[in-house]
Amino acid sequence: MKPDGKWRLDSISIRSFRGVAGQQSLSFGGGSALLYGNNGVGKSTMALALQWTLFGRFPSGVLPNVGFKGFLGPVGGSKGASCGEVVFRRAGQTLTIRRDERAGKFLVKIGTKVFEGEEAECERDTLLGVDMDAFVRTVLLHQSRVRGLLLDEVKDRNHAIDMLLGVDAAQDLHDVLKVKAFLDAADGWRAAAESEQRRHDAQGELLKRQHESAVAQARESGFLNKDLNWSALRAHYEKLVADVHVLASRHEAPLSTLVAPASSIEAQRFATKVSKELNQIRSKAQSQVLLVQEGRRAEEIRSLLAEWDQRLNDRDEAGKLIVAGKAEFATLGGPERALEEADVKVERQEQLLTDLGQMHKLLTDARSALAVQREKTCPVCAQPVDVSRLDKDLESRIRSLSSGEVAEGRRLLATLKENRISLKAKLEKLADQEEHLRLAQNQMVKLRGQVATLIGVNTISESKVRQRLLENARRSSERCESLEKSVGFLADEIEGIASRAAELDGSLLAVILKREEMSRHAREEESIKRDHAASEKTATAMEGLGARVERIRLALLDAKEELASGRLKRARPRSLELYERLVRHPKFSSFDITTTARAKKVDYNFEVSVDGNRSTAREAKLVLSDGQITATAVGIFVGLAESAAHDLDLLFIDDPTQNLDLPCKEAMAKLMVEMAGRKQIVVSTHDEDFVSYLREHGFDKNALMFHIESWNGDPKIVSESKVF
Amino acid sequence: MSELSEAVETRLLAEKDQGETVTLWRRVWACYEQGGAEAVEELMGSLLVLPEERA
Numbered sequence: 001m002k003p004d005g006k007w008r009l010d011s012i013s014i015r016s017f018r019g020v021a022g023q024q025s026l027s028f029g030g031g032s033a034l035l036y037g038n039n040g041v042g043k044s045t046m047a048l049a050l051q052w053t054l055f056g057r058f059p060s061g062v063l064p065n066v067g068f069k070g071f072l073g074p075v076g077g078s079k080g081a082s083c084g085e086v087v088f089r090r091a092g093q094t095l096t097i098r099r100d101e102r103a104g105k106f107l108v109k110i111g112t113k114v115f116e117g118e119e120a121e122c123e124r125d126t127l128l129g130v131d132m133d134a135f136v137r138t139v140l141l142h143q144s145r146v147r148g149l150l151l152d153e154v155k156d157r158n159h160a161i162d163m164l165l166g167v168d169a170a171q172d173l174h175d176v177l178k179v180k181a182f183l184d185a186a187d188g189w190r191a192a193a194e195s196e197q198r199r200h201d202a203q204g205e206l207l208k209r210q211h212e213s214a215v216a217q218a219r220e221s222g223f224l225n226k227d228l229n230w231s232a233l234r235a236h237y238e239k240l241v242a243d244v245h246v247l248a249s250r251h252e253a254p255l256s257t258l259v260a261p262a263s264s265i266e267a268q269r270f271a272t273k274v275s276k277e278l279n280q281i282r283s284k285a286q287s288q289v290l291l292v293q294e295g296r297r298a299e300e301i302r303s304l305l306a307e308w309d310q311r312l313n314d315r316d317e318a319g320k321l322i323v324a325g326k327a328e329f330a331t332l333g334g335p336e337r338a339l340e341e342a343d344v345k346v347e348r349q350e351q352l353l354t355d356l357g358q359m360h361k362l363l364t365d366a367r368s369a370l371a372v373q374r375e376k377t378c379p380v381c382a383q384p385v386d387v388s389r390l391d392k393d394l395e396s397r398i399r400s401l402s403s404g405e406v407a408e409g410r411r412l413l414a415t416l417k418e419n420r421i422s423l424k425a426k427l428e429k430l431a432d433q434e435e436h437l438r439l440a441q442n443q444m445v446k447l448r449g450q451v452a453t454l455i456g457v458n459t460i461s462e463s464k465v466r467q468r469l470l471e472n473a474r475r476s477s478e479r480c481e482s483l484e485k486s487v488g489f490l491a492d493e494i495e496g497i498a499s500r501a502a503e504l505d506g507s508l509l510a511v512i513l514k515r516e517e518m519s520r521h522a523r524e525e526e527s528i529k530r531d532h533a534a535s536e537k538t539a540t541a542m543e544g545l546g547a548r549v550e551r552i553r554l555a556l557l558d559a560k561e562e563l564a565s566g567r568l569k570r571a572r573p574r575s576l577e578l579y580e581r582l583v584r585h586p587k588f589s590s591f592d593i594t595t596t597a598r599a600k601k602v603d604y605n606f607e608v609s610v611d612g613n614r615s616t617a618r619e620a621k622l623v624l625s626d627g628q629i630t631a632t633a634v635g636i637f638v639g640l641a642e643s644a645a646h647d648l649d650l651l652f653i654d655d656p657t658q659n660l661d662l663p664c665k666e667a668m669a670k671l672m673v674e675m676a677g678r679k680q681i682v683v684s685t686h687d688e689d690f691v692s693y694l695r696e697h698g699f700d701k702n703a704l705m706f707h708i709e710s711w712n713g714d715p716k717i718v719s720e721s722k723v724f
Numbered sequence: 725m726s727e728l729s730e731a732v733e734t735r736l737l738a739e740k741d742q743g744e745t746v747t748l749w750r751r752v753w754a755c756y757e758q759g760g761a762e763a764v765e766e767l768m769g770s771l772l773v774l775p776e777e778r779a
Contacts, residue, residue, distance in 0.1 A: 131726040132726075132757075134726070169728055169756065170728055172760075173752065173756060173761070177764070177768065185775065188775035535775075538773055545748070545772075548742075548748050551742065551745050552749050555731075555732045556732055559732045
C-alpha cells in the first residue's frame with residue numbers, strides 16, 4: 001500500500017451486469033492496469049461497474065434514451081439482478097463496497113464495521129472524499145464525455161464541457177426547474193376565482209332584475225305588498241283549494257283530494273295538480289255526464305226519425321207501384337185472368353197451326369194420289385174429270401196455305417208468346433213490389449217498437465210515430481241547450497280557478513321563488529369569498545414556489561459558473577502542459593476555456609491561441625481536428641483530476657486514444673506510463689498501436705496487462721503479467 | 725455534501741428570508757441524487773397545484 005494513505009483499487013467483481021452474463025472478477029492489487037481487447041468484449045463494462053457499484057447511478061449522457069434497468073441487464077444472457085463489489089485498500093485498511101440490485105442493498109464494510117443504506121452512502125463519501133460528480137470529474141474518464149466535445153451543435157459541446165467539468169448536474173437541474181408552470185398556476189387560480197366571482201355577480205344582477213320583474217307582475221295582477229310573502233300566498237292557495245272543493249260538490253263531481261302546498265317546492269307543482277283536478281271535475285260533473293247522455297238520445301231520435309221517414313216513403317212507393325200494376329190488369333179481370341187468357345190464345349193459335357199443317361198434308365197427299373189416278377172419271381158422279389186442272393188447283397191451294405195462312409199463323413203465335421212473356425214479367429215485378437211492401441211494413445213495425453221504447457210507452461200507432469219523435473227531438477234539444485249552459489258555467493268557473501292558479505304561479509310564487517333564490521345566492525356569496533380567499537392563498541403559494549424555484553435557478557447558474565471557472569483555473573497549468581505534449585499544434589500552442597454567464601445558461605468559449613495571445617484566439621472546433629480535441633479533453637481531465645482533493649489515488653481512463661494519430665498515441669502512452677509511476681492508473685483500450693506504445697515505454701513493467709481475448713456472453717480475460 | 729449542492733445552499737443562505745428556499749433546494753437535491761432529473765420533474769409536478777384540482 002502507498003504511504004500517502006489514499007485508497008487504491010484492489011478488485012472489482014461483478015455479476016449479471018452489462019457485458020458480463022455470469023460472474024467476473026478483476027484483481028488489481030492496488031496497481032495500475034491495462035484492459036485491452038477488441039470492440040464489444042466488455043472493457044467499458046468494468047468502468048461502468050465501478051461507478052454503478054459505488055454510486056448506483058450514472059451521470060447524464062451515459063444512458064441516452066434507454067431505461068436504467070434495461071441498461072444494467074447483461075447483454076448476452078437472460079435478465080438477472082446485477083451485483084457488484086469493489087474493494088479498496090490503503091495502509092492496512094480494507095474498504096469493501098457492495099451493491100446488490102436484487103436485494104436492494106448497498107453495503108459499506110470498513111474493518112469489522114458494516115454500514116447499510118443511507119449510512120453506508122455517508123460513510124462512502126466520507127472515506128473516499130468524493131461524491132459521484134467529483135468521481136466522474138476526477139477519477140473516471142468515460143469515453144462518452146470526450147465524444148461530446150466533437151459534436152457540431154454548440155449546445156451539445158457546452159453540455160460535453162459541463163460533463164467534463166462535473167457541472168452538468170447544475171444545468172440539468174436548471175433546465176428541469178421551471179418557474180413558468182408555477183406562475184401560470186397562480187394566474188390560473190386567480191383567473192378561476194375572478195371568473196367565479198363574475199359569474200356570481202352576474203347571476204346576482206340577473207336575480208335582482210327577475211325579482212323586480214316578478215314584483216311588478218304581481219302588482220299588475222292586483223296583489224299588494226302585504227301579499228308578497230309565503231303566508232299570504234299560502235292563504236291564497238287554501239282559498240283556491242276550498243273553491244275547487246265547492247265546485248266539485250256543486251257539480252256533483254267526485255270529491256277533490258287537492259290540498260294547499262306546504263312549501264314553495266310543492267307550490268311549483270301545484271298549478272299542474274289544480275289543472276288535473278279541474279279536468280277531473282270537468283269530465284265527471286253531473287251536467288257534463290247528462291249532456292253526453294242527452295246528446296246520445298237526441299242523436300238516436302234523429303236517426304230513428306230519418307229511418308222512419310225512409311221506411312214510410314219506401315212503403316208508400318211500393319204501394320203505389322202495386323196499385324198501378326194491378327190497374328193495368330183491371331180490364332182483363334185481374335193479373336191471373338189475363339195470364340190465363342194469354343195461355344189460351346197461345347194454345348188456340350198453336351192448335352190452328354196444327355190444323356193448318358194437317359190440311360197441308362191432306363192436300364199434298366191428295367195431289368200425290370191424283371198423280372197415280374187411272375180413272376179420269378169422278379168416282380162419285382162418274383163424270384169425266386179434268387185432272388190437270390184439279391192438280392193445278394191443288395198445287396195453288398197448297399202454295400197459298402204455306403205462304404199465307406201458315407206464315408201468318410206462326411207470326412201471330414210468336415206475338416202471343418211475347419205478350420205472354422211480358423205479362424209474366426209484369427206479374428213477377430208486381431210480386432216483388434208486394435214483397436218489398438211486406439218487408440217495409442215489417443221494418444216499420446220494428447221501428448215503432450224502438451220508438452216506443454225510446455219514448456217510454458208500450459206501443460205506438462203508426463200515425464203517431466213521427467209526431468212523437470219530433471216532440472221528443474224538440475224536448476231533447478231543449479234539455480241539451482239547458483245542459484250546455486250549465487256546462488258552460490262550469491267551464492267558466494274552471495277557467496276562473498285555473499286562471500287564479502296560473503296567476504298565483506306567475507306572480508306571487510315567482511316573487512317568493514326569486515326571493516328564496518336570492519337568499520341562496522347571498523349564502524353562496526360567503527362560500528365564494530372563502531373559495532376566493534383559498535384560491536388567492538394557493539396562488540400566492542404557487543407564486544412563492546415560483547419565486548423560490550427562480551432563486552434556486554439563479555443560484556444554480558451562479559454556482560455552476562463559479563465551480564466551472566474555478567475548476568478550469570486550477571486545472572489550467574497541467575492541462576496546458578498536456579496540450580503542448582499531446583497535441584503539439586504547430587501554430588496554436590495554447591488553449592483556454594472561459595465561462596460566460598448568461599441569463600439562463602453558462603456559455604463556454606473553447607479557444608486556441610498563439611502563445612496565449614488573445615488577439616490570435618480562434619474557436620477550437622474550427623481549428624483542431626477530432627483527435628486533437630480528444631487529446632485536449634484528456635489533458636483537461638488529467639488537470640482536473642490532479643487538482644482535486646480526495647482520498648482516491650486512482651485514475652480510470654476509458655479509451656483515451658479515439659481519433660488520435662500515431663505520434664499522439666505515443667505521447668498519450670508516455671503520459672500514462674509517467675502517471676502510473678505516481679498513482680494507480682487503469683486504462684482500457686482496443687487500440688493495438690496504443691498497447692504497443694504502452695509496452696514500448698514500459699507500462700507493463702509496473703502494471704497488470706489484462707487481455708480480453710473474446711466474448712461469448714462473458715469476457716475471456718487473460719492476465720499477461722503480474723509484477724506485484 | 726457535493727460541491728454544487730453546497731455552493732447553491734451557500735448562495736441561498738446569503739440572502740434574507742430564504743429558509744424555505746433552502747429547504748426546497750435540499751429536497752430538490754436529494755431527489756436528484758436519488759433519481760436524477762426525472763425525479764426532480766416529478767417533485768416539481770407534485771408541488772404544482774393546478775386550478776383544475778379545485779374542489
